[in-house]
Amino acid sequence: MTGIEPLAVAAAGLMGIGLYGFCLCRHAVRRLLSINLFGNGVFLALILIARRLPDGPDPVPHAMVLTGIVIAVSATAFGLALVRRQARTRGDDET
Amino acid sequence: MRPDVLPVMLVFLPFLAGLLQFIAGRPAPRLGNVLVGVNLLLVLALIPGVADEGAIVANLGGWSEPLAIHLLADGLALLMLLLTALLAVAVSLYAMAAWRDQHHDALRFWTLWPLLLGSLNALFLSRDLFNIYVTLELVTLAAIPLVLLAGPGKTVDAALRYLLFALLGSLIYLAGVALLYAQAGTLDLALLADALPDSTLAGSLGASLIIVGILIKAAILPFHVWLPAAHGGAPAAVSAILSALVVKAAAYLLLRLWSGPLDPLVTPAAGQLLGALGALAILFGSWQAFRQERLKLVVAYSTVAQLGYMLLFFPMAVTAAWQGAVYHGLAHGLAKGALFLAAGNILLYLGHDRLREMRGIDRPLAVSLLAFGLAGVSIMGLPPSGGFTAKWLLLTASVETGQWWWTITLLLGGLLAAAYVFRVLRLAFLQPPENVPDRPGMVPPPLMAWSATVLAVLAIVLGVVSAPLLELLGSPVGGSE
CATH class of the missing domain: 1.20.120 (Four Helix Bundle (Hemerythrin (Met), subunit A))
Known part of the structure; x- marks a missing residue:
């Protein structure tokens, strides 16, 4: 790779935004979204790394991204379920 | 077979x-x-x-x-x-x-x-960086729902915070893995050390990301913020698992990777930095444990402190330090399991775990307090416990490498641990006040009291059987492959 790859900048940017959001946002949903942004940055970086072979893409990082997406989806679902539980218990306290 | x-x-x-x-x-x-x-x-x-x-x-x-x-x-x-x-x-x-x-x-x-x-x-x-990522996530996703078993609504905040930090930690780890893969073209721990080029910027960045990701998961200062509420709020059996095993698994990973695939990338300065974080964790965690008003939070902050000892391997990096760090992991695991189970029994009997109202529980909870005391011996590092062997090995390493400042940390850590363990025991053995408060809970069944005690006894026995176990462990270079 020569010069600056725009997709690499995008990957780094996503990771940066995600990290920034995680550190500054207090709300759990925003933090979950920040984590997902960071994760997508990592996945994009892995897809770029898959280009390193001269003849066609390297399948290993692609497999890693697929597995990573599965994990990210289930973890996010669990996180959202927790956020909902939190909202419910807080609602109960108020009434 | x-x-x-x-x-x-x-x-x-x-x-x-x-x-x-x-x-x-x-x-x-x-x-x-x-x-x-x-x-x-x-x-x-x-x-x-x-x-x-x-x-x-x-x-x-x-x-x-x-x-x-x-x-x-x-x-x-x-x-x-x-x-x-x-x-x-x-x-x-x-x-x-x-x-x-x-x-x-x-x-x-x-x-x-x-x-x-x-x-x-x-x-x-x-034995593969990516499999480790997957298993780390499995551990997280299986462990956090267990925290919720404390009861409806009680630990949701703690579990959510734990989840957010754990997810961020593992994604930072994954970012590091991606960078290392780009450099080496392999994920296998045994092949990585040879495949990695020496000291490239991307390699160092990848190694740092991996280490930071694991530090978040291992709740090392300054990333410990999620631990006390989660470990202190969970039911006793779950707290024991989380404190003794789940955070320990992350600390184990750091030892494993540092002495194996990351070996060409790490520098003595990075080792000193990790050691300093460990020392801070020991002093801060012990001090916080001493100041807590609730028993389970004392034990949870004690975990923050005890994990710090495992980091003292990195600045010294000799065989004695390696053995000491791993042995500390084993001793702390058994002792902390016993402490949390015993604390759970006290909580069951009192209906709360406020330290000030713990007086006069020595008769009904004798076996659980025995477990607490024996485990405390190992946490303080008194002979002949496993905790003593571990600290002795770490002390030997600090003398061997001439890094006297770790000796001071170890001694201070031991004194602070004695302070918070004895504070709990003193309150437990004080005479009850005249008007005995109403104690609705039940005396824990023998199985619950004795399972804690067996763990505490094992933590002591660990001090006696160290030779064959350390032989099994080997030295750091042999340990990586």
Whole structure:
């Protein structure tokens, strides 16, 4: 790779935004979204790394991204379920 | 039976048991207890093979390198598996008594706990950076729902915070793995050290990301913020598992990676930095433990402190430090398991765990307090406990390398630990006030009291049987491959 790859900048940017959001946002949903942004940055970086072979893409990082997406989806679902539980218990306290 | 079947069974049997329990829909504590018994037997059966050959490898699917996914049991992995298996037996017996009458919670516990056990076993046996990421996430996703068993709404905030930090930690780790893969073209721990070019910027950045990600998961200062609420709020059996095993698994990973694949990338300065973080964790965690007003928070902050000792390997990096750090992991695991189970018994009896109102519990809770005291001996590092052996090895290393500042940290840490352990014991043995407050709880059944005590006794015994265990562990260079 020569010069600056725009997709690499995008990957780094996503990771940066995600990290920034995680550190500054207090709300759990925003933090979950920040984590997902960071994760997508990592996945994009892995897809770029898959280009390193001269003849066609390297399948290993692609497999890693697929597995990573599965994990990210289930973890996010669990996180959202927790956020909902939190909202419910807080609602109960108020009434 | 071929020995390489053992690592495979250590991963698949717990998963199978957890899924069976999930399908059954009715709590089956006996199944869980049979499983942890079998798990212990499998780990014991691994010992002769590892002692003779140094390592047992299982190649899943028969693939050879570089495509293969290995499960490899060497000395370090075996010791962690052994700690997990021993603790699993004690915690499962305790849990069988603790959730006897609670159908829903029991079902959840006996589903998630085997899944967590299988994930931990898989983490200790994995030899591939990406598999380690997957197993770390499995451990997280199996461990956090267990925190919620404390009761409706009580620990949701703590669990959510734990989840957010754990997810961020593992994604930062994954970013580091991506950078290392771009450099080396392999994920296998054994091949990475040779494949990595020396000191490139991307390599160093990748290694740093991996280390930071693991530090978040291991709750090392300044990333400890999620730990006390989660470990202090969870039910006792779960706290014991989380404090003794789950954060320990992350600390184990740091030892494993540092002395293996990251070896060409790490610098003495980075080692000193990690050591300094460990020392800060020891002093800050112990001080916080001393200041807490609730028993379980004392024990939880003690975990923050005790994890710091495992980081003292990195600045010294000699064999004695390696043995000391790993041995500290084992001793702390057993002792902390005992402390949390004993604290759970006190909580059950009092209905709360406020230290100021603990007076006069020595008669009804004698066995649990015995467990607390014995485990405290190991936490303080008094001879002849496992904690003493570990600290002795770390002290030897600090003298050997001439880094006297770690000696001071170790001594101060021991004194502070004595302060917070004795503070609890003093209050427990004080005479009760004239008008005895109403104590609604029940005296814990013998099974719950004795499972804590057995763990505490094991933590003491660890100080006596150190020679064969340390021989099994080997030295850091031999430990990496």
